[in-house]
Amino acid sequence: MSDIEQPAGELWGREGFREDPYVTAQTLEEAGDAPAVILPLGAWLGLTEETRNASNRKIGVLVAPGESIEPLLPILDSIPVIALQFPAFNDGRSYSKAELIKNQHHFKGELRAVGDVLIDQVAYMLRTGFDTMKVNHAVTLNRLAGHNLHDVPGYYQPGRGSHTVSGTYSWRRVPGA
Amino acid sequence: MYRYDEFDHAFVSARVEQFKDQVERRLAGELTEEQFRPLRLMNGVYLQLHAYMLRVAVPYGTLSSRQMHKLAHIARRYDRGYGHFTTRQNIQYNWPALKDIPAVLDELASVEMHALQTSGNCIRNVTADHFAGAAADEVGDPRPYAEILRQWSSMHPEFSYLPRKFKIAVTGADRDRAAIQVHDIGLHLKKNEAGELGFAVYVGGGQGRTPMVAKKIRDFLPVEDLLTYTTAIVRVYNLNGRRDNKYKARIKILVHETGTEEITRQIEAEWQAIKETDLKLPQQDVDAIDTYFAPPNLVQRPEGWSGLAAARKADHAFSAWVDQNVTPHKNPDYGVVTISLKPIGGIPGDATDAQMDLVADIAEKFSYDEIRVSHEQNLVLPHVAIADLRIVYDLLLTDGLATANAGLITDIISCPGLDYCALATARSIPVAQRISERFGDPERQADIGELKLKISGCINACGHHHVGHIGILGVEKKGEELYQISLGGSGDEICTIGDITGRGFSSEEIVDAIETIVDRYLEIRTDKEETFLATYRRVGAAPFKDALYSEVANAA
Numbered sequence: 001m002s003d004i005e006q007p008a009g010e011l012w013g014r015e016g017f018r019e020d021p022y023v024t025a026q027t028l029e030e031a032g033d034a035p036a037v038i039l040p041l042g043a044w045l046g047l048t049e050e051t052r053n054a055s056n057r058k059i060g061v062l063v064a065p066g067e068s069i070e071p072l073l074p075i076l077d078s079i080p081v082i083a084l085q086f087p088a089f090n091d092g093r094s095y096s097k098a099e100l101i102k103n104q105h106h107f108k109g110e111l112r113a114v115g116d117v118l119i120d121q122v123a124y125m126l127r128t129g130f131d132t133m134k135v136n137h138a139v140t141l142n143r144l145a146g147h148n149l150h151d152v153p154g155y156y157q158p159g160r161g162s163h164t165v166s167g168t169y170s171w172r173r174v175p176g177a
Numbered sequence: 178m179y180r181y182d183e184f185d186h187a188f189v190s191a192r193v194e195q196f197k198d199q200v201e202r203r204l205a206g207e208l209t210e211e212q213f214r215p216l217r218l219m220n221g222v223y224l225q226l227h228a229y230m231l232r233v234a235v236p237y238g239t240l241s242s243r244q245m246h247k248l249a250h251i252a253r254r255y256d257r258g259y260g261h262f263t264t265r266q267n268i269q270y271n272w273p274a275l276k277d278i279p280a281v282l283d284e285l286a287s288v289e290m291h292a293l294q295t296s297g298n299c300i301r302n303v304t305a306d307h308f309a310g311a312a313a314d315e316v317g318d319p320r321p322y323a324e325i326l327r328q329w330s331s332m333h334p335e336f337s338y339l340p341r342k343f344k345i346a347v348t349g350a351d352r353d354r355a356a357i358q359v360h361d362i363g364l365h366l367k368k369n370e371a372g373e374l375g376f377a378v379y380v381g382g383g384q385g386r387t388p389m390v391a392k393k394i395r396d397f398l399p400v401e402d403l404l405t406y407t408t409a410i411v412r413v414y415n416l417n418g419r420r421d422n423k424y425k426a427r428i429k430i431l432v433h434e435t436g437t438e439e440i441t442r443q444i445e446a447e448w449q450a451i452k453e454t455d456l457k458l459p460q461q462d463v464d465a466i467d468t469y470f471a472p473p474n475l476v477q478r479p480e481g482w483s484g485l486a487a488a489r490k491a492d493h494a495f496s497a498w499v500d501q502n503v504t505p506h507k508n509p510d511y512g513v514v515t516i517s518l519k520p521i522g523g524i525p526g527d528a529t530d531a532q533m534d535l536v537a538d539i540a541e542k543f544s545y546d547e548i549r550v551s552h553e554q555n556l557v558l559p560h561v562a563i564a565d566l567r568i569v570y571d572l573l574l575t576d577g578l579a580t581a582n583a584g585l586i587t588d589i590i591s592c593p594g595l596d597y598c599a600l601a602t603a604r605s606i607p608v609a610q611r612i613s614e615r616f617g618d619p620e621r622q623a624d625i626g627e628l629k630l631k632i633s634g635c636i637n638a639c640g641h642h643h644v645g646h647i648g649i650l651g652v653e654k655k656g657e658e659l660y661q662i663s664l665g666g667s668g669d670e671i672c673t674i675g676d677i678t679g680r681g682f683s684s685e686e687i688v689d690a691i692e693t694i695v696d697r698y699l700e701i702r703t704d705k706e707e708t709f710l711a712t713y714r715r716v717g718a719a720p721f722k723d724a725l726y727s728e729v730a731n732a733a
Binding site for chain 1: 215219325334339340412456462465
């Protein structure tokens with residue numbers, strides 16, 4: 001099919017695929033001199049404020065479903081990317097965290113889903129506030145490349161990437177900015 | 178009742194198209210059963226012991242004649258000529274071929290029905306009082322709120338992968354006919370001192386292997402806050418509910434382990450943050466949904482009363498049916514008719530295609546086109562003129578639907594058990610059938626009076642045995658089926674979990690054991706007005722245990 005774009009990388013967002021500028025590492029040392037790094041929450045919280053805000057590199061944070069986002073909330077402005085983990089597709093905790101981070105606490109940086117990202121969940125992720133998904137599942141890659149999001153024509157809840165329609169109930173939305 | 182608009186139609190059609198594609202890929206071998214599993218579950222398709230099973234949602238138990246005719250047609254064309262009404266006000270088909278299921282979903286969509294969210298770890302079909310909109314004791318119709326919740330919970334992006342399934346029930350009267358205190362969220366529609374409608378909110382009830390009565394966390398929640406407050410509850414659960422053990426994953430365990438006070442604090446804190454967001458309900462939207470549930474324009478039929486007296490005098494069986502199966506309606510010229518799906522010796526909740534068609538025809542002519550499914554696995558005609566009771570009874574009689582046992586000992590709730598279910602550890606239907614036959618004599622069961630007997634074929638408690646006045650739980654022990662009895666459970670507004678009597682009984686012994694309990698009750702009740710439950714609450718378990726374990730031991 002001609003409309004299938006070749007994935008330029010594993011990072012997918014509404015605009016399509018792109019290269020992931022970030023490397024994932026357990027510690028800053030392990031990342032070497034990479035200009036953009038994602039560290040696990042524990043390691044990230046262990047950094048000094050000065051290191052986190054250093055202008056020569058971006059340091060994002062990876063949060064597992066069982067970890068609390070509370071310590072991040074007061075300092076969201078200083079985080080370039082928050083990656084929320086989906087170790088299994090059926091662990092839905094990160095959807096609620098996305099809601100809290102993006103919609104309640106107005107995080108301006110990139111919110112990323114990593115882990116078991118399946119095509120049936122992509123539309124949900126976008127609606128709860130994820131900007132990007134790190135995808136390695138072959139079927140999901142194919143479907144995303146074909147712009148097939150498995151979505152529905154209307155939503156029964158407010159959410160990102162949708163707008164209200166006049167003449168119907170306040171909770172309903174249709175896709176689109 | 179609620180009617181789909183274009184938005185709803187487009188949504189359901191899109192879902193059917195997606196499932197068609199998935200079934201085709203499965204049948205072509207492109208999807209393994211394992212990959213197909215989560216996809217089919219989202220559409221209500223289970224793999225049971227012998228075949229796929231399709232569970233169709235009947236939102237808050239309300240059906241039109243047209244919808245019931247369609248359910249009959251599906252039973253006839255795609256199944257073996259019957260369907261099974263469940264304790265969640267749904268209907269299950271036990272024998273559809275996988276290749277036919279997309280066609281069945283198409284047929285359902287044509288009458289504004291679907292099988293979405295009848296399975297999976299999401300917010301399930303919202304249930305309500307089966308007498309909603311008709312009962313004389315109602316404060317307000319709970320169905321508009323159930324419909325708002327149904328819409329809001331459909332394919333909810335945040336709440337489709339909860340720790341476990343999530344069930345919400347709504348009732349609109351002080352008398353709780355929807356068992357709200359054994360639901361994840363129970364909502365009791367009521368009025369405050371200013372006469373405004375709102376809800377008492379209960380959280381953390383449930384049955385299964387750890388039965389718990391819900392905790393009231395708010396005495397009055399204004400209607401406008403329904404969705405924000407529900408969101409707060411489900412969000413706290415989604416974030417904190419246990420995912421390490423599926424048997425500890427329901428919200429009842431979270432409420433229990435966190436403590437009612439602390440969980441309430443967390444919910445209220447979350448609610449404060451979202452209270453004024455887009456989910457706050459505008460009154461005009463509530464009113465618009467409410468309009469769909471406006472009571473039918475009931476014609477005055479005062480002539481019914483004089484005719485009824487004569488008809489009752491002339492026919493004892495009819496009179497017994499009126500006593501047992503007709504409940505007061507808001508309009509004194511009308512009654513609410515319970516159609517028992519518990520014929521003596523039959524399978525609780527089963528209806529044939531012909532019976533479904535008959536009920537649909539009767540409803541069209543005599544009940545303003547409305548039918549309800551009750552969580553007690555019966556059907557209800559909500560608006561029948563007293564003047565039409567005789568003819569409705571005669572019509573029901575033609576196909577075995579006039580059993581006068583609503584609320585009596587043979588009105589048994591039973592799960593499908595080992596005859597169908599892949600989870601079951603014991604048979605429940607045959608036990609229900611034998612108990613029904615033992616107590617089938619109309620005069621005997623009328624004398625015993627109100628007695629809710631409920632049977633589950635495994636610890637998951639789909640047969641609601643924990644809240645049966647008499648509950649029976651079938652378990653498997655050393656290759657034998659063993660039946661444990663509990664007493665004193667109740668799913669109404671004074672909700673209690675039954676107490677286990679002691680060692681279980683074999684399949685051969687269980688019916689005698691139930692009879693022993695009933696006989697003891699008849700001996701010790703103060704008078705006929707004192708129900709089994711009232712007697713149990715007065716005397717406790719001891720007299721029943723004595724009867725059970727001395728007599729049965731002696732007989733053995």
